[in-house]
Amino acid sequence: MRNRIDDERQVPDLLASGDRATFERLYRQHNGAMIRVCTAIVGNRAAAEEVVQDGWIAILQNIGGFEGRASLAGWMFAIVLNKAKSRARRDGRSVSFDAGGEENSLAAAFDGRGRWKDMPELWDEVTPERILAGRRVLDHVTAAIEALPPAQRAVIVLRGQHGLDPAEVCAALGISEGNMRVLLHRARLAVRAALDDLL
């Protein structure tokens, strides 16, 4: 474990010295999530790919100034998401991260005393590779994530990304922890509802 931590501490220096293997590893680890989150913010995948590509170049050009106050992943996502927000502004697009008001998929699940109308049951048979309605459970989950409103999608993708802690997710998106928690919970409720409908 100690070796691994020491290795992680060397990553910024390796990146600054132009170590291609280090860059490739970071790219493969984070690029997919960056594109997903930026797609939610800028509204289409082609623009998101451009933004993320520019973001990687900015990361490589500025890595010498990385001071380790955030994690490396937090610092990289902040750079990329700033570029996505600038692009969205330029395109006249805005994504609301306001968590107020919106109903969630459980709105009608309770009676007047806050008790379940229909009791949920254990999901004993829900495994990643199980086939439901002709597709793997994981493919249904991916589709449900893609169908989320942009703010919920951005939060659930970032919270699932290894190396980012919740405070860094909030900082990168410019939202409060309370908002982030509400959006994450709503996103999970929507994915859960999509799976529950299949059972």
Added chain:
Amino acid sequence: MLNCKDVAARASALIDGELSGWQAMQMRLHLAMCRGCSAFVGQIRQTRDLTEAALREGTAHPGDDARLAAILARLPDQRRGV
């Protein structure tokens, strides 16, 4: 005393370890007595784990190698490395 609606609203915070000791204990008391909420919290935990697995699986995209090469090509020579 929490009702089922309260427990459902706090399910993500519970599984992410974001509740205070007192809040978590109130949740556990309710879960010990309520089969429906216990199943629901289990579903949310499975949803979290499946979501993370789906996102990990979707990390690579067709064309990644070309894009990687394009980024490296746009950098000054001294940063390209070996």
